[in-house]
Amino acid sequence: MYAIDYEDFGTPAPVNGAATVTVEVDGRPVTVPDGTSVMRAAALAGVKVPKLCATDTLKAFGSCRLCLVEIEGRKGYPASCTTTVAAGMKIRTQSDKLLQLRRGVIDLYVSDHPLECASCPAQGHCELEDMAAAVGITGSSYTGGAMHRPMPKDESNPYFAFDPQLCIVCSRCVRACDEIQGTFALTIQGRGFGSKVAASQDQPFLDSECVSCGACIESCPTGALTEKSIIGLGQPERALDTTCAYCGVGCGFKAEVRGEGADVEVVRMTPDRAGKANHGHACIKGRFAWGYATHSDRVLKPMIRKTIRDEWREVSWEEAIGYAASEIRRVQAQYGRDSVGGITSSRCTNEETFLVQKLVRAAFGNNNVDTCARVCHSPTGYGLKNTLGESAGTQAFDSVMKADVVMIIGANPTDGHPVFASQLKRRLRQGAKLIIADPREIALVRTPHIEADEHLQL
Known part of the structure; x- marks a missing residue:
């Protein structure tokens, strides 16, 4: 659809x-x-x-x-x-x-x-x-019969709605939840005309084991499972290629939008089937947590204030850049050249991080530049460098599908990297062994159809 x-x-x-x-x-x-x-x-x-x-x-x-x-x-x-x-x-x-x-x-x-x-x-x-x-079917020859699924629409989930009357019980959503996501939150309940898709123990989606990855929506051949953004905004007009920046998996997406210029708005985010990291799958963050792009609180124009007690004042880009530059000069004149620096977010692209360090070194005249990624991951990078000779990943995510034994040390993929966790669970269901070294009992220690072979609570 x-x-x-x-x-x-x-x-x-x-x-x-x-x-x-x-x-x-x-x-x-x-x-x-x-x-x-x-x-x-x-x-x-x-x-x-x-x-x-x-x-x-x-x-x-x-x-x-x-x-x-x-x-x-x-x-x-x-x-x-x-x-x-x-x-x-x-x-x-x-x-x-x-x-x-x-x-x-x-x-x-x-x-x-x-x-x-x-x-x-x-x-x-x-x-x-x-x-x-x-x-060549335009209507049914079986007229006068009662609908066998007159159940109310389930709108409990904040991101999508399930309309049983539009469901044809093809089981694609059930199989997507099992085969792609590995949550096993959906099932076909009942027999014959009484068959229906049910979440967990016939619960509302929000109360079930559903993790809102959206695999069921993408697999649905009708309008039974539909994003609420589509219901509210209508069908998109075109799609733009992009990459999710929420975690390090790097899932490829198609941002489906409508409108032109300043009026363009995101209608939905669809995982790209050609994405080398996600192969058409997504998690709740990448698929649904894009509301900030058009949120009413988003700052779209430059604003300044002289003190924390002042109100924000909208200004031109020229005034904003000039004010920032003058304040940096004032601070350096008063406290020395090393009194200012720059730190980038891990959500920045490599190109943006490069430009920040260039600004600090060329304009500020010092080497006070850092990124929060180093603060978070320096122990990991140090350990990898000393054990594998490289402080970054040495394998593609897909390589887990060839692994016979997987060892997880102090990580929680289902929370931190959900799409990779889904791929890992597929491999584990195929028979790969799992060893977890973690004082916590993370979800992968015991999850549907999977149980860690060893849990070392070190």
Whole structure:
């Protein structure tokens, strides 16, 4: 349901795909890695197979039955998302029978779904709407029935809303919470028409184990899970590339905005699927804590005051810079050249930090320059330098996916670097060992489906 136009291949690429096979999709030959799904092979051949429960950020599930295909020599209509290719396979994605089956599936979906698309927060970005149009369904033939999910909207979370009436129970949100975030806060509760997405023990989202990472929102194919910023501000007009500065992971984002010039405003922050550090995932801070950008208290023009008792006075940039320069000269004249210095925030870019030290050395005439990053991390840097020969990280975050043993010393990734922690938890669920040396019992000592092999409370 995102305005950013990512190409979705339906299922992930196979992990170990060195060998290749060649298949035909609607008469088009395509060579793909062995283990590739039929759906992904079709997408790589330029053929889009209708789907609702499938997305290339999650494992194949095969529940919506919309992606059925015909395979020469096989009986029935296998789901293309859960069927892997074989050498010489001939696949057909379009036929009268397949269209009939898909229309039947969509007909059932829309029979239990509100059709007020014009007022839906996902208007124009709803996969159910797109799939209905693709198979020629404009309304349900099952009229007069009652909605099976007439539950009230859950607006307890300050950042997003969940509308059960718009939910098609595709389980993408549940799987995203499990596979990507690793919190396991969501589940499918009930059976048949009584099935519904529930948070924890059928609690409001705010009271559940949900950590507001937003993975469920990004995976939702309808407007069931929607950011409140979209509801309040409307759909964005364009996206700008940026990097989150809240922690050292360096998550790539698409800042989706609307308006021009001074009137531009952020509508939402979407994690970039091409981000090398986060691969389309985010945490609550990066995804939702951007309100300061347009907050009414934000200082947008220079202001000065002569004493702490004075009121702030708006001035021009020329006056502000001139006043700051004159005060620095006055202090140095009275107390000496070394009486002033500069310290930068760890949120500054390397370029900004470089300019501050240049100002201090060239204009102030001393070497009184520092950064809070050194104050916080000098023991870490010293230890790394003496043990590894380098005072910075020596591996990419992705390298944890190849580790057999992980040792955490005095760190708390789930709080300090949440997106990396999600990646680490995926590796631990695959069988890697975890050793924690920390006097505290951090979350990773015991968390859903994970327990540290050793906790050294040193």
